[in-house]
Amino acid sequence: MTRRAVVLGVGHYLPDRIVPNSWFAETLDTSDEWIKSRSGIERRHFAAEGQTTSDLASRAAKAALADAGMQGSDIDAIILATSTADMTFPSAATMVQEAIGNTTGFAYDVQAVCAGFVYALANANALIISGQARRVLVIGAETFSRIMDWTDRSTCVLFGDGAGALILGADDGAGTPADRGILATDLNSDGRYRDLLYVDGGVATQNTGKLRMEGKEVFRHAVEKLAATAEAALTKAGLGPDDVAWVVPHQANIRIIQSTAKKLGVGMDRVVVTVQDHGNTSAASIPLALSVGRDRGQIKRGDLVVTEAIGGGLAWGSVVLRW
Structure with missing residues (x-):
């Protein structure tokens, strides 16, 4: 028998405020068509004043717990992927731990920017297959609206706020690609x-700072590296693109998503796309x-899912799992 980390529940939370592309046209030389044609984004959500990353993460965590029919006390570990934690320390994960009423587990943050959730899944998988935890709550949460330069139309129109959570639990598999759960991971930087x-910005500059990006170069690296890491993880799992039911990519830009799917040999009818609504x-x-x-x-249960992401660092990676 082989120990696997199997999905037990999933949930998400989006702030109430929805910001359409037209909002940016009020202050920048841009338009709805300009933004959509270059990114595929039509709208995004922004956190309310005073609403923190741990607030969003806690709501997503509670949704995932409800989906799994579990309580916060059932969780052994919490891993929160974020680049916009509430404070330098303590970790936002410990704030989620309090919010869900967990007092016996352990919690920590993972920072790999847009690749953070893939890194967090790999961490959770390692905890479970090593026997250090049986149930792990894995969260990705961000309030990127707090680090935008609102005068830079090439970046500020791209990002949004939100949170999603997954609960992984230990289960026994046969050690074959037909098992449910995480089958392979691939991490790079x-x-x-x-x-x-x-x-x-940061501790060295004593200010929060603003996001800066070389968009064309990031695009070039993204397409090449995302397809390569997905292929690497599938090979580790003993599978190929034809076995994939769904690719669930990092939702950065529709052109990156389309180009990566083409390079991987997967049709867009097998790609989950939410970038238009979330940024x-x-x-x-x-x-x-x-x-x-x-x-x-x-x-659906039994579907083979591939997730892949790239972010600042550069850091990139993928996870192959059977739902």
Whole structure:
């Protein structure tokens, strides 16, 4: 028998405020058509004043717990992927831990920007297969609206706020690609490219800073690296693109999503797309898309799902799992 990390529940939360593309045209030289044609984004959600990343994460966590029929006390570990934690420390994960009434588990944040949720899933999988935890709550949550330069039309129109959560539980499989649960992971990073996507603030500068991005270069790296990491994870699992029911990519840009799917050899009819409604929610985008895809009736039990993401660092990776 082989221990697997199986999906037990999923949930998400989006702030109430919906911001259409037309909102940016009031202050920037841009338009709804300009934004849609370059990114596929039509609208996004922004957190309310005083609403923090841990607030969003806690709501998504409670939705996932309800979906799994579990209580906060049933969770052994909480891993929260975010680049916009409420404070330098303590971790936003510990704030979620309090919110869901968990006092016996452990909680920590993972920071790999847009690839954060993939990294967090790999962490959770390792905890489960090593026996350190049986039930792990994995969350991606961001309030990127707090780090935008509202004068930079090339970046500020792309991002949104939100949170998604997944609960993984230990289960026994046969050790074959037919098992449910996480079948393979692939993680990568290359610090030589850190200047392509970063925030120009932090402890060293004693200010929060704003997001900066070299869009064309990020696009080039994204298409190449996302297809490669997905193929690598599928190979590790003993599977190929034809076995994939759904690709659930990081929702950064529709052109990146389309180009990566083509390079991977998967039709867009097998890709879950939410970028038009959420924008780029960084570490929250994949769990949001998983939850929405399940709610839409796209992702069903037994489906082979591939998630892949790339973010600042550069950091990128993928996870192959059977729902």
